[in-house]
Amino acid sequence: MSETTPQPQPGPNHARRVIVAWIVLSVIATPLVAIFVGPNIPPGNGSDQASQQTIDNTVMAAVITPVVCLLLVFFVYALWQFRKPRGGELTDGPPLRNQSTVQLAWVSITSVIVLFLAGFGTYELLQNGAGGGQGPSPIAVPSGTKLQVQVIAQQWEFTYRYPSYGGVETSQLVIPADTLIEFHVTSLDAVHSFWAYQLGIKADANPGADNVAFLKTKGPRTFSVHCAELCGLWHGYMFSQGKVVSSSDFASWIQQQKQLFASVAKYMPPYAHTYYPDPQRRAG
Amino acid sequence: MRRLLGFNLLTGIVLGIVGWYVGWYVAHSIVGPSIDYFGDIDYNELSVVLAYLGGVIGFLIGLGFLNYPFARLRGYPPSLREKETGGWGRYFSLCTDHKVVGIQYLVGIGVFFLIGGINAMLIRIELLSPSHQTFPAGTYLTLVGLHGTMMMGMMSSAILGPFGNYLIPILIGARRMAFPRIEALTFWLLMAGGVILETTVFFGGFPTGWTGYEPLNTQGNPGMDCYLIFFALVGISMTLLGLNMIATIVTMRAPGLTWTRLPIFVWGILSTSVLMVLAAPVLIATLGMALLDRTAQTSFFIPSAGGSNYLYENLFWVFGHPEVYILALPGFAIVLELLPVFARKPLWGYRLAISGLLGVSLLSWFVWQHHLFVSGINGDLRPFYMLSTELISIPTGFTFLCGMMTLWRGKIRYTVPMLFCLAWFFNFLIGGLSGVFLSDVPSDVTTHGSFFSMAHFHYTIMGGLIFTFFAGIYYWVPKMTGFQLNETMGKIHFWWMFIAFNATFAPLFAAGFLGQPRRVVTYPADLTFINQWVSVSAFILGAAQLFFVFNLVYSLVFKRIPAEANPWESKSIEWQLPSPVPVYNFSKIPVFSSDPYGYGEPARPVAVPASSPAGRD
Numbered sequence: 001m002s003e004t005t006p007q008p009q010p011g012p013n014h015a016r017r018v019i020v021a022w023i024v025l026s027v028i029a030t031p032l033v034a035i036f037v038g039p040n041i042p043p044g045n046g047s048d049q050a051s052q053q054t055i056d057n058t059v060m061a062a063v064i065t066p067v068v069c070l071l072l073v074f075f076v077y078a079l080w081q082f083r084k085p086r087g088g089e090l091t092d093g094p095p096l097r098n099q100s101t102v103q104l105a106w107v108s109i110t111s112v113i114v115l116f117l118a119g120f121g122t123y124e125l126l127q128n129g130a131g132g133g134q135g136p137s138p139i140a141v142p143s144g145t146k147l148q149v150q151v152i153a154q155q156w157e158f159t160y161r162y163p164s165y166g167g168v169e170t171s172q173l174v175i176p177a178d179t180l181i182e183f184h185v186t187s188l189d190a191v192h193s194f195w196a197y198q199l200g201i202k203a204d205a206n207p208g209a210d211n212v213a214f215l216k217t218k219g220p221r222t223f224s225v226h227c228a229e230l231c232g233l234w235h236g237y238m239f240s241q242g243k244v245v246s247s248s249d250f251a252s253w254i255q256q257q258k259q260l261f262a263s264v265a266k267y268m269p270p271y272a273h274t275y276y277p278d279p280q281r282r283a284g
Numbered sequence: 285m286r287r288l289l290g291f292n293l294l295t296g297i298v299l300g301i302v303g304w305y306v307g308w309y310v311a312h313s314i315v316g317p318s319i320d321y322f323g324d325i326d327y328n329e330l331s332v333v334l335a336y337l338g339g340v341i342g343f344l345i346g347l348g349f350l351n352y353p354f355a356r357l358r359g360y361p362p363s364l365r366e367k368e369t370g371g372w373g374r375y376f377s378l379c380t381d382h383k384v385v386g387i388q389y390l391v392g393i394g395v396f397f398l399i400g401g402i403n404a405m406l407i408r409i410e411l412l413s414p415s416h417q418t419f420p421a422g423t424y425l426t427l428v429g430l431h432g433t434m435m436m437g438m439m440s441s442a443i444l445g446p447f448g449n450y451l452i453p454i455l456i457g458a459r460r461m462a463f464p465r466i467e468a469l470t471f472w473l474l475m476a477g478g479v480i481l482e483t484t485v486f487f488g489g490f491p492t493g494w495t496g497y498e499p500l501n502t503q504g505n506p507g508m509d510c511y512l513i514f515f516a517l518v519g520i521s522m523t524l525l526g527l528n529m530i531a532t533i534v535t536m537r538a539p540g541l542t543w544t545r546l547p548i549f550v551w552g553i554l555s556t557s558v559l560m561v562l563a564a565p566v567l568i569a570t571l572g573m574a575l576l577d578r579t580a581q582t583s584f585f586i587p588s589a590g591g592s593n594y595l596y597e598n599l600f601w602v603f604g605h606p607e608v609y610i611l612a613l614p615g616f617a618i619v620l621e622l623l624p625v626f627a628r629k630p631l632w633g634y635r636l637a638i639s640g641l642l643g644v645s646l647l648s649w650f651v652w653q654h655h656l657f658v659s660g661i662n663g664d665l666r667p668f669y670m671l672s673t674e675l676i677s678i679p680t681g682f683t684f685l686c687g688m689m690t691l692w693r694g695k696i697r698y699t700v701p702m703l704f705c706l707a708w709f710f711n712f713l714i715g716g717l718s719g720v721f722l723s724d725v726p727s728d729v730t731t732h733g734s735f736f737s738m739a740h741f742h743y744t745i746m747g748g749l750i751f752t753f754f755a756g757i758y759y760w761v762p763k764m765t766g767f768q769l770n771e772t773m774g775k776i777h778f779w780w781m782f783i784a785f786n787a788t789f790a791p792l793f794a795a796g797f798l799g800q801p802r803r804v805v806t807y808p809a810d811l812t813f814i815n816q817w818v819s820v821s822a823f824i825l826g827a828a829q830l831f832f833v834f835n836l837v838y839s840l841v842f843k844r845i846p847a848e849a850n851p852w853e854s855k856s857i858e859w860q861l862p863s864p865v866p867v868y869n870f871s872k873i874p875v876f877s878s879d880p881y882g883y884g885e886p887a888r889p890v891a892v893p894a895s896s897p898a899g900r901d
Contacts, residue, residue: 092884093629093694130726134663190500197799204659207587211660228733236805
């Protein structure tokens with residue numbers, strides 16, 4: 001600035017300090033996040049899909065940890081080190097307008113991170129559909145025999161239909177353990193969303209459209225089902241409890257339901273075609 | 285008396301009410317008396333729509349928007365300026381001075397921001413308990429919708445309206461905006477819209493939240509029409525505002541102000557304006573179609589009659605995703621504009637910062653289906669939208685890099701505006717990184733539609749936009765009003781708001797991950813503690829804003845300590861003018877020879893100082 005300013009002394013190497021602190025912190029923090037935090041991020045291990053989402057969340061948490069560390073170290077250091085001394089005269093900093101190496105490094109590192117995350121997410125998605133609704137013609141189809149369950153949403157409850165058991169309909173979702181389930185989600189009125197949070201599955205229910213989601217259950221447990229798309233007045237009350245039960249329990253339960261349902265079934269069209277949307281109809 | 289009877293807000297309101305009844309009457313003569321609109325049978329949708337259209341037209345006529353066209357028809361000479369030299373009255377009427385419009389915007393948007401905030405407080409009162417107790421479920425949904433719609437619609441112009449209108453002509457060395465009457469029109473349309481939205485409570489409210497998803501939209505009460513008309517008016521206002529900004533910035537820059545010398549704030553406004561001009565018409569058309577579905581028995585969006593609710597979702601998010609960047613980008617611009625002043629360093633990586641802003645604007649068009657990852661639409665396009673969404677973090681990162689490197693080796697002053705800008709980095713980092721989870725399809729399956737996504741967009745919009753909005757207020761209001769804001773109270777407000785904000789929204793990430801869907805009036809009992817904690821924090825956060833209003837009134841009305849011309853010692857041109865800026869800004873159009881960031885550089889001939897009293901053209 002002015003001529004009285006002495007030539008800048010070769011001061012501390014700020015950049016080296018920040019980078020060293022960042023690397024040290026990242027090396028410590030990243031494994032801690034990956035080992036202790038990641039596996040505890042919901043939705044947990046209620047199904048294969050839920051476990052897979054937890055792995056996904058773990059990977060993302062681990063990847064963003066160094067980013068957080070960098071900004072943390074940078075701001076703590078810069079905001080302390082470069083503050084204007086109290087009461088000191090107002091002087092200008094060095095007129096650094098650009099450093100292309102910094103730009104290049106930043107752009108390449110963020111690009112690599114982003115492309116890795118997108119690639120990893122795509123890979124995980126194509127594994128088994130990650131529990132998300134995929135529309136009428138899913139691209140990520142797990143192999144194996146599947147139990148089809150139709151989820152029919154309406155204001156403000158879900159009805160579950162089991163086509164392979166004579167189209168029996170229930171108001172509680174009970175599914176067998178260690179089984180691959182193929183959910184077909186649709187709606188009779190507004191847009192709803194079928195969300196079994198502990199199982200890591202969510203699929204919007206659209207009127208007149210089929211939305212397929214896959215789920216591989218694990219051991220017996222209970223779970224809750226919520227509507228996750230605002231669907232009108234009693235949206236907040238559109239929840240219920242579901243159960244994953246052993247195969248034998250499921251067999252006896254579905255027999256019981258069939259008997260209960262038999263008195264109603266004669267008044268309904270076979271397999272209730274009125275509910276099930278045309279699977280060929282494109283949803284877009 | 286004569287002043288009251290002129291064309292001003294009062295006549296606007298009177299004619300607005302008259303127009304409302306005219307529209308109501310006309311609609312009933314169209315639809316016929318068969319529908320008992322006060323009875324329980326059905327509502328006459330058309331009457332609500334036409335009444336509000338008539339009301340808006342009457343309001344605009346009353347404000348005097350037709351005076352000029354009629355004067356021209358009768359042969360009076362063209363004039364670009366109206367009521368610019370009047371006293372207080374110009375703030376309550378159609379005024380073409382961009383500085384008056386800026387202050388009108390600041391006050392008007394501030395009022396509606398507080399109303400939206402009160403709605404949020406009411407929502408949090410209901411959520412104090414896991415069962416539903418305080419409000420009827422329909423009222424609760426209306427509150428949710430009012431809060432969301434008011435904030436998303438009104439706050440789109442939170443920075444472009446007040447600071448864009450006030451500062452853009454000054455920053456580019458002009459004396460006015462390109463279209464001064466359109467500038468005034470954008471403000472009054474927005475105000476009319478805000479009132480219309482609030483009147484939804486007289487028509488049963490609306491159940492859809494701010495997204496207005498079909499076919500729930502078509503099911504809704506006539507209060508839904510208020511939502512549709514509000515958002516359409518906001519869309520018109522945004523389109524015109526953006527158009528005006530683009531025209532001004534492109535055509536009215538002073539000599540020497542090349543594209544690479546523009547303040548980064550102007551670049552931010554320009555990129556936001558482009559988004560506004562291109563995105564808002566989609567919204568207007570979509571809402572027009574929804575309005576036809578409700579009033580004229582079309583079925584664009586009604587699946588049971590051959591329409592498609594996916595069409596609505598697509599069209600809405602084609603607007604809706606650029607919209608969230610319309611909210612976020614001006615925040616980036618304010619941060620990058622203020623950091624050089626308070627770090628006493630030139631903006632680092634000027635071109636990188638511009639490419640960041642433009643990159644975000646461009647990419648924001650290719651990401652909208654990430655709102656529909658689990659909707660069942662085009663399941664095979666999800667990898668593409670996952671990629672494009674994650675790509676946005678690259679240009680967003682440019683803003684971080686440029687801001688951080690501007691701080692590097694600077695001489696940082698912790699003034700109130702600077703604190704708000706620094707908080708932006710903290711908030712937007714959390715908002716952005718939580719966005720990485722939402723952009724990843726497997727993770728989105730759980731987080732979509734939960735409180736996680738709600739916390740995410742509050743971190744980006746409230747933490748990104750509102751914090752920088754306050755930075756702009758503390759930074760520029762002394763220039764706009766000529767009075768200082770109390771700094772101690774400003775710092776208290778900052779820390780109060782920053783801590784309460786994080787205490788409110790950080791736990792909501794956990795609530796979302798633990799299975800609480802958005803917009804519910806009840807929630808699982810094991811989330812009670814989180815929700816009560818959040819509610820109490822939210823009340824503290826609301827109180828922080830009341831404290832800010834107190835500071836504003838105390839400083840501007842009671843204390844009235846005149847502000848210096850350049851309290852921040854900025855090199856930007858607005859600070860070389862007296863506070864408040866005189867009516868015609870510059871006595872002589874300035875000539876620019878550099879950008880405004882020459883801190884620590886040898887003094888170059890800056891813009892011609894405009895300290896002499898401003899004169900007419």
